Amino acid sequence: MADLFASETEQDGGGHRPLADRLRPQTLDEVIGQDQILGPEAPLRVMLEAGALGSLVFWGPPGVGKTTIARLLAHETDLQFVQISAIFTGVPELRKVFEAAKIRRQNGQGTLLFVDEIHRFNKAQQDGFLPHMEDGTILLVGATTENPSFELNAAVMSRAQVMVLERLDLKDLELLAQRAERELGTALPLDGAAREALLEMADGDGRALLNLIEQVAAWSVEGKLDTEALGTRLMRRAAQYDKSGDAHYNLISALHKSVRGSDPDAALYWFARMLEGGEDPRFLARRITRMAVEDIGLADPQAQAICLQSWQTYERLGSPEGELALAQALVYLALAPKSNAAYVAYKGARKAAKQTGSEPPPKHILNAPTSLMKDQGFGAGYAYDHDAEDGFSGQNYFPEGMDRQAFYAPVERGFERDLQKRVAYFAKLRAKRET
Template sequence: MAQRSDPGRAHATPSLFEGQAPRPLADRLRPDSLADVVGQDHLLGPDGPLSHMVAARALSSMILWGPPGTGKTTIARLLAQATDLHFETISAIQSGVADLRRVFDAARQLRAAGTGTLLFCDEIHRFNRAQQDAFLPVVEDGTITLVGATTENPSFELNGALLSRCRVFVLHRLDDAALARLVERAEADAGRALPLLPEARSGLLALAGGDGRYLLNMVEQIYALGGTEPLDMAAMGRVLQRRMPVHDKAGDGHYDLLSCFHKSLRGSDVQAALYYAARMMVAGEAPETVFRRLVCAASEDVGMADPQAMIQVIMAWDAYERVGWPEAKLFMAQAISYVATAPKSNAAYLGFAGALAAAEETSHLTPPLHILNAPTRLMKQLGYHHGYRYDHDEPDAFSGQEFFPDGLTGPNRPEFYQPSERGFEREVRKRLDYWNGLRAKRRGE
């Protein structure tokens, strides 16, 4: 059902006894102004689009898309307050078209009296197509300013007609700095420091996973214990009834899990690779860290045995950047599974390592003149480019000419890259053998 509040106010006027009822910490610490909202500076900072709208007192209808606990409801309330709009809230989980019509009728009456209405629709993606279509005329004619909140990708969950009438703003999962500010506010509210040792305090931020509301709920549980003795990680886990992830993003735990993850990929153990990736996610590791390691493994350990591995990982990473967490776990799982189950070869890696070592020792050798360009007459007279054969002019597009400098030819000619018999490299090996045979034949070897 729709819930109403007074125009321009973040909360309804309390009843006689409401002040005596306990309020959750997350509710007590709701910001009183947009400047107090943490973690969304890209929207609310001096150059943020929402700040510009408020300054111009001209809100457009919008969709706030982001993970739970990032401030969607709070921002909607404060936008109404800052622009003197009547604030209405409705939940797509509990409401239907009849509820929407009642809200729209009330908004028309307020509009006739000179007051605009900001309607906050929580979980708007849960409305079906017909329910979403009901917003179109009142958004179109300005009866309401719609602020819809969703944790799902609007491109997939909302009608195109509704999306075309709204701006979409992406809210970020709260980083450690923003979460730390919330803890400081909780400590100011309680009048005492949170009884946690430094490592437990860091673990608490990691456990929150970027969800400010969840963090404050955990802080409230810790304060409710009533103790003053600082808790370590294990003790905090018992208080919260959660096993604390043993992982420090800035310490050995970070590198240990990354090492386990990479070695599992290299060892073609997809089950272990998925497990260690999940360990890192549960511990609050950034998804980018996992994707970076996947890219390295796709090149170092899979390499030319399956060149698609690199493409698959880059595409999955790109999809993550476009869609965001939590949907990104789908792309991450696919990329991990592909790299772990792909045939393995480090031949390209070893080949380049050998080439680097040879280059260090032979950088004084002059390349053969026939593959050097001759942009001047003097260079032509000196024999630059003389005798070069354009490979595409050959019947089989292969000239068989020598490209190494003297000193690295004949029996000394190196073979840095030696493909394996695994995966795609089996075909590459056939190609190299074919070209080597043609090269020897045309040189009369």
């Protein structure tokens, strides 16, 4: 079992080593990207220079250097590097890891335990790390592609600092490609546009780029390939998207905020990104309808009906034709006047309802089907609005003893401009009746 947790990569005695392994940085200065944590005055660099490295959680997409940085941190701090994966490690294996770390500590050697996919451990397993973190047996470095705020225990989070790693941009990927060409001793047989297309295929994943470069470098071609020829020989890497993970919530947030921000082009882009990632169009139809309710409201009463019609059209046509109906609804929402006045009013009314508990309605608006109820004053003094001047009695409909509330405040946009006039009109009449 000791070999399972070996701290050093075994050297292949003459066998093929993948390019990604051959180009693994030997120092932190060689790491491409992640200046937000490794640059001068950045958190991780400051911790190292102060000699105060604590437990960490690296949160970021695949192929951005989480494992490499953890390995280099162990080297920088003279700690034994031990790597495990939460996918393949159970409680018995964890006990052996902790026991080996205790023995090392007794011999004067610390342990940096790198846990890949740490969010895969359940609550009990995560709790198992705590005593060993607290007594210094291990320095924990976890890696996760999921939001640690949701996936990791509060106790672990309180003892570890989260470092956010970002996907590599095209500039970073180009530097990585140049490093690969130096290692291979040859330039990639691609023209400028094809080279850029190759970088885009990696989708911010450095390891994926190196694997693609290794394939391209092995081709025997004359001259340089263009984008079309590259696309024929290589399949574009699937976009990173997990329908139940962070990518799902990040993209739907981007879609919703693009609509709220009245940007139909951005809205269509995020809509397309989610469809390309395999999102269920019915989920999108539901969310688009929610946008009409929350962000357009009564500023455009047609918006909700258009969303429901587009949803029904999708159900009739199916994919891919039905998705066009959803796209049209999305464009309509983005360009519609915006108002959350009714939404704010609803939340205000719910809050007031909780605070006032079980206050009864005023007696004058209660029905009195029995003589006993009439004797109790039910219905006494009720003014029938249709008999009143302007069809408006101005009576109080809130509980007795509760001040009148004003939850709904229409905006000066779209149809709510007309509703605002009506609210003001009735307020004026109510004030007139009261005097």
